[in-house]
Amino acid sequence: MIIRVLGCHGSELTIDDGNGRIRECRTCGFLVNETCMVDAGSVSAGLLEAEQGKIRQVLLSHAHFDHIKGLPLLADNLVGRNPQGPVKVRALPEVLDDLRRHIFNDVVFPDFTRLPTPDTAPLVYHPFDEEKTFTFDRLEVTAVRVNHIVPATGFIIREGDTALLYSGDTSETKRIWEVAAKETRLKAAFIETSFPNDFHELAKVSGHLTPEMLGREFVKIGRPDLPVYIYHLKPSYRSVIASELKRLNLPNLSVLEEGQVVRV
Numbered sequence: 717m718i719i720r721v722l723g724c725h726g727s728e729l730t731i732d733d734g735n736g737r738i739r740e741c742r743t744c745g746f747l748v749n750e751t752c753m754v755d756a757g758s759v760s761a762g763l764l765e766a767e768q769g770k771i772r773q774v775l776l777s778h779a780h781f782d783h784i785k786g787l788p789l790l791a792d793n794l795v796g797r798n799p800q801g802p803v804k805v806r807a808l809p810e811v812l813d814d815l816r817r818h819i820f821n822d823v824v825f826p827d828f829t830r831l832p833t834p835d836t837a838p839l840v841y842h843p844f845d846e847e848k849t850f851t852f853d854r855l856e857v858t859a860v861r862v863n864h865i866v867p868a869t870g871f872i873i874r875e876g877d878t879a880l881l882y883s884g885d886t887s888e889t890k891r892i893w894e895v896a897a898k899e900t901r902l903k904a905a906f907i908e909t910s911f912p913n914d915f916h917e918l919a920k921v922s923g924h925l926t927p928e929m930l931g932r933e934f935v936k937i938g939r940p941d942l943p944v945y946i947y948h949l950k951p952s953y954r955s956v957i958a959s960e961l962k963r964l965n966l967p968n969l970s971v972l973e974e975g976q977v978v979r980v
Contacts, residue, residue: 717855717875717980719906720747721947723758724972726782726910726924729951741951742974743782746882746906747771751853754871754882757782760789762974768793772800773852775859776807777884778868779814787839788819791828794838802829802840804852808859809843810867816841847895860895862886864923872899880980881905881937885948887923893936904980906972907934908948912956924948927960934966943968945978 723742733739743757752773753759759768768790777783787805794803805812820827820839828839844850846869849858854876859869862884870884870892879901883892885908896902910924919926925933934944944966949957958971972978 717873717878717880718749719754719880719978719980720750721972721974721976721978722747722762723974724947724949724976725954726908726948726950727952728782731951731954734955739951739954740974741954743785744948745786748855748873749853749875752855754873755783756787756790757785758974759786760793761786765793765797769797771803774803774805775857775871776805776811777862777870777882778864778866779807779811779818780866780885783885784815784819787815788825788828791820791838795828795832796836798838802838804842805839806842806844806850806857808846808867808869812841812843814866858895860892862892863889865921866923868923872896872902874899874901877901878903878980881907883907885910885923887920887925888929888933890936893933897937897939902937902939902942904943904945904978905934905937906945906947909946909957909961910948910950912953913960915953927957927964930961931964931966941967943970946971 722745725741729741731739744755745758746754754775846861856874858872862870864885871882879899881896909930911919913926913928
């Protein structure tokens with residue numbers, strides 16, 4: 717699998733990283749094998765028009781704005797330009813219902829599941845059941861419910877003899893680590909860490925992790941050498957979180973950056 721990091725932060729902000737480098741932090745969006753988005757925070761801002769036209773699937777972990785932000789604009793960009801048919805938006809039924817009621821409701825944004833016509837609309841909803849594997853484009857996907865403040869899942873995504881874990885937004889949880897621990901093909905984990913350790917209480921009430929919490933959660937997989945890629949850092953605290961992550965002494969831990977390409 718080839719994963720292109722379009723955005724990997726929990727908000728959008730342009731920051732000075734303290735080393736004379738200006739960093740553009742974007743919301744979460746990961747392009748898998750050119751045709752599948754895992755979350756859609758940066759899909760419209762991070763891809764050229766021709767690249768957007770290759771997208772066939774969008775996996776949404778949940779309906780929070782930073783994970784769906786680019787989806788309405790992607791739909792707008794594809795109107796009348798998508799001869800392959802609509803992009804399949806896959807999520808829990810509750811998440812798709814949130815999109816219908818709160819985003820594509822002809823108030824906040826047009827309903828691009830039926831406009832310009834139901835037969836030519838650029839998006840179509842495909843609900844999935846948690847822990848029931850579905851397949852498309854040589855990928856196998858299993859969604860697992862996680863502990864967030866709205867209905868949310870992480871994903872196990874497999875291709876051939878390779879699998880990766882995408883945690884979605886989560887605080888301390890159990891089931892997804894159990895599923896990941898049993899996945900014999902697991903080669904990498906993408907795990908959120910949103911706040912510094914001093915923000916422990918905020919992380920818990922908002923359904924996120926700190927570095928200390930991550931350390932306790934990651935051990936549940938039973939693979940301390942597993943490559944782990946950290947995303948969803950709040951940009952204002954990126955340097956603090958990165959420093960605290962180093963203290964975990966996990967041998968294959970990396971903090972993701974926009975524009976990075978990960979091969980699993």
